[in-house]
Amino acid sequence: MKRFPEYYTIWNIAGHYGLRIFALLVLIFLMLPILVIMPLSFNSEPFFTFTEGMLALDAEAYSLRWYQEVVDDDKWRLAIRNSFVVGIAAALIATVLGTLAAVGLASPWMPYKRFITALLLSPMIVPLIIIAAGMFFFYTRFNLVGTFAGLIIAHAALGVPFVIITVTATLSGFDRSLFVAGLSLGAGPFKVFWDVVIPLIRPGVISGGLFAFVTSFDEVVLVLFLAGPEQRTIPRQMFSGLREQINPTILAVATLLVVLSAALLFTLEALRRRSVRLSGSA
Amino acid sequence: MNDLGSDTFLRFDNVKKSYDQKSLVVKGFDMDVEDGEFITLLGPSGSGKTTVLMMLAGFESVTSGDIAIAGKSINRTAPNKRNIGMVFQNYALFPHMTVAENLAYPLTVRKTPKAQIKERVAEYLKLVELSDFGARRPGQLSGGQRQRVALARAMIFEPTLILMDEPLGALDKNLREQMQFEITRLHKQLGFTVIYVTHDQTEALSMSSRIAVFNDGVVQQCAPPAELYERPSNAFVADFIGENNFVPGKVITLEGTTAQVQTDGGTIVAQAVDGLAIGHACRVSIRPEKLFIPPTSHAHDNALTVRFNTRIYVGDFIRYYFKLPDGTDIIVKVLNDLSAPEFADDAEAQLLWLASDSIAFPAG
Numbered sequence: 262m263k264r265f266p267e268y269y270t271i272w273n274i275a276g277h278y279g280l281r282i283f284a285l286l287v288l289i290f291l292m293l294p295i296l297v298i299m300p301l302s303f304n305s306e307p308f309f310t311f312t313e314g315m316l317a318l319d320a321e322a323y324s325l326r327w328y329q330e331v332v333d334d335d336k337w338r339l340a341i342r343n344s345f346v347v348g349i350a351a352a353l354i355a356t357v358l359g360t361l362a363a364v365g366l367a368s369p370w371m372p373y374k375r376f377i378t379a380l381l382l383s384p385m386i387v388p389l390i391i392i393a394a395g396m397f398f399f400y401t402r403f404n405l406v407g408t409f410a411g412l413i414i415a416h417a418a419l420g421v422p423f424v425i426i427t428v429t430a431t432l433s434g435f436d437r438s439l440f441v442a443g444l445s446l447g448a449g450p451f452k453v454f455w456d457v458v459i460p461l462i463r464p465g466v467i468s469g470g471l472f473a474f475v476t477s478f479d480e481v482v483l484v485l486f487l488a489g490p491e492q493r494t495i496p497r498q499m500f501s502g503l504r505e506q507i508n509p510t511i512l513a514v515a516t517l518l519v520v521l522s523a524a525l526l527f528t529l530e531a532l533r534r535r536s537v538r539l540s541g542s543a
Numbered sequence: 544m545n546d547l548g549s550d551t552f553l554r555f556d557n558v559k560k561s562y563d564q565k566s567l568v569v570k571g572f573d574m575d576v577e578d579g580e581f582i583t584l585l586g587p588s589g590s591g592k593t594t595v596l597m598m599l600a601g602f603e604s605v606t607s608g609d610i611a612i613a614g615k616s617i618n619r620t621a622p623n624k625r626n627i628g629m630v631f632q633n634y635a636l637f638p639h640m641t642v643a644e645n646l647a648y649p650l651t652v653r654k655t656p657k658a659q660i661k662e663r664v665a666e667y668l669k670l671v672e673l674s675d676f677g678a679r680r681p682g683q684l685s686g687g688q689r690q691r692v693a694l695a696r697a698m699i700f701e702p703t704l705i706l707m708d709e710p711l712g713a714l715d716k717n718l719r720e721q722m723q724f725e726i727t728r729l730h731k732q733l734g735f736t737v738i739y740v741t742h743d744q745t746e747a748l749s750m751s752s753r754i755a756v757f758n759d760g761v762v763q764q765c766a767p768p769a770e771l772y773e774r775p776s777n778a779f780v781a782d783f784i785g786e787n788n789f790v791p792g793k794v795i796t797l798e799g800t801t802a803q804v805q806t807d808g809g810t811i812v813a814q815a816v817d818g819l820a821i822g823h824a825c826r827v828s829i830r831p832e833k834l835f836i837p838p839t840s841h842a843h844d845n846a847l848t849v850r851f852n853t854r855i856y857v858g859d860f861i862r863y864y865f866k867l868p869d870g871t872d873i874i875v876k877v878l879n880d881l882s883a884p885e886f887a888d889d890a891e892a893q894l895l896w897l898a899s900d901s902i903a904f905p906a907g
């Protein structure tokens with residue numbers, strides 16, 4: 262039995278446990294829908310429910326057939342390839358543009374700072390469906406609808422705000438006198454930027470890039486509007502999968518996505534710790 | 544632009560600076576610096592010392608006037624092309640590079656051959672007594688060690704001019720003294736010219752070949768330490784450098800460099816500075832350690848009667864606080880030995896001093 266301070270009343274103790282139970286319930290509420298699909302993706306039957314064999318932990322009831330199906334299916338293979346191509350290209354563009362924007366916005370001589378920041382962050386706030394509709398009509402004029410270029414540009418625009426936010430956060434800890442010191446040692450402004458500024462804000466740049474990648478990877482609304490059959494990405498393929506052929510391949514893909522997201526999350530956390538360590542010892 | 548004397552190492556010619564295009568922060572700064580000098584800019588906060596340094600380094604533009612090195616104006620030279628070393632108060636070491644990489648950076652930028660860089664880094668690490676610390680990050684060094692790395696980094700590319708803006712401000716007293724010694728040693732050994740900014744007068748007095756006292760964007764006096772202390776050219780300098788007593792009075796006669804001054808407590812004699820006029824109000828400065836309380840064997844030719852206020856024991860000295868008849872405070876420093884007298888509260892006392900130890904400045 263846990264020892265409570267002497268002055269605790271019965272209500273304090275009830276509150277103590279109540280808070281923990283409530284927190285646990287919230288966690289279950291958030292995680293259960295995600296966790297429940299994982300075992301289902303190993304179902305050997307084409308159902309979305311736990312079979313009796315699965316509940317009895319019968320090895321026969323589990324299989325990798327839906328994963329096999331994902332790998333064998335040309336449509337899924339195309340979707341996976343597209344998702345990575347679009348995601349990586351969009352993340353690279355967003356990282357470069359977002360980093361430059363953040364550096365510019367951090368300068369004390371930047372005019373209209375608040376207004377421009379708000380403008381650049383707007384893709385995070387404006388409803389996606391509105392962005393998608395706007396882009397659709399705009400891109401039609403330039404024949405960008407149904408092309409990879411169009412989709413990549415659109416996703417890059419969505420990713421830029423994440424990069425700006427993470428890079429701005431690392432820049433706020435950046436000591437401007439380091440830049441001045443670099444100049445005084447004889448290096449030109451671009452060289453100092455490359456040798457001193459970039460290495461010190463690198464954790465922010467990389468985590469911004471990862472966020473941008475995940476944003477593109479998860480995104481389905483813009484894809485629905487802008488992508489043709491050639492540009493189908495994983496979320497788009499899942500979307501049609503849900504309507505056309507209902508079987509656990511979708512669950513297999515979803516499980517793969519969860520694993521990938523978790524891996525990225527761990528990377529981000531590792532980067533954050535590294536940056537804390539670096540700046541802490543500066 | 545003006546005709547610039549070509550043999551002066553560094554010349555400020557009527558340099559002015561305004562940040563807001565309205566008020567001048569630096570008002571007509573003139574100074575000639577010889578090769579190898581150690582010049583200190585000393586002055587109250589906000590008097591424009593950092594601004595002068597930043598203009599010299601190229602990080603602030605010059606509003607008007609000229610800064611010239613070896614007779615050539617550098618107003619239009621980019622900061623990274625000026626070849627001026629700089630030491631910052633917060634060290635400004637690159638935290639992601641090792642100590643050796645920090646030192647190598649200015650050489651790498653100048654495309655020095657690799658082998659030579661290695662040699663020079665080792666040499667300068669030795670110079671600042673950090674030979675075993677080359678592989679460490681700045682974060683793993685103590686404050687004094689970081690400052691020495693910053694010093695070595697500012698010197699390693701052999702600039703002829705090194706600027707230091709309160710480089711020891713972040714260090715504790717002991718370390719500061721040690722670093723003062725270190726900087727003086729390196730300056731003597733390597734012969735570069737230093738422009739140094741500090742708040743600390745002891746530091747300025749002990750290190751500099753000349754001190755420029757700043758106030759309100761104007762140099763009040765630029766002179767070697769002893770001259771600044773013994774012969775301040777105006778009341779601001781007399782007050783700012785060291786401690787001083789000011790006795791108010793009126794000039795009654797002026798003969799060469801001697802003035803007779805009428806005060807509430809009697810007539811006294813003092814050295815006169817330019818600008819003093821008969822019949823005008825003046826202030827006579829006397830340093831606390833130049834005042835004597837009788838009985839004394841010291842020679843004197845001035846005396847004033849004062850009232851005892853209090854005395855404070857500060858170890859090697861005893862500080863006496865007296866009041867003049869008009870209420871002005873007078874401080875006297877007496878060596879702490881058996882002769883240090885005791886007074887009753889409000890007791891009358893005499894203070895004695897030499898006319899040559901006091902200076903009369905115009906009042907106001």
Ligand SMILES: Nc1ncnc2c1ncn2[C@@H]1O[C@H](COP(=O)(O)OP(=O)(O)OP(=O)(O)O)[C@@H](O)[C@H]1O
Nearest residue numbers: 562563568586587588589590591592593594595742
């Ligand atoms: N970037 C700037 N923009 C506007 N005003 C400035 C700027 N930098 C300094 N000033 C002003 O110029 C004046 C001189 O500043 P400066 O930093 O040169 O003083 P300082 O003598 O170095 O003072 P301290 O001893 O406190 O460092 C101050 O009144 C300051 O407010």
Ligand SMILES: [Mg+2]
Nearest residue numbers: 592593594708
């Ligand atoms: Mg300053």
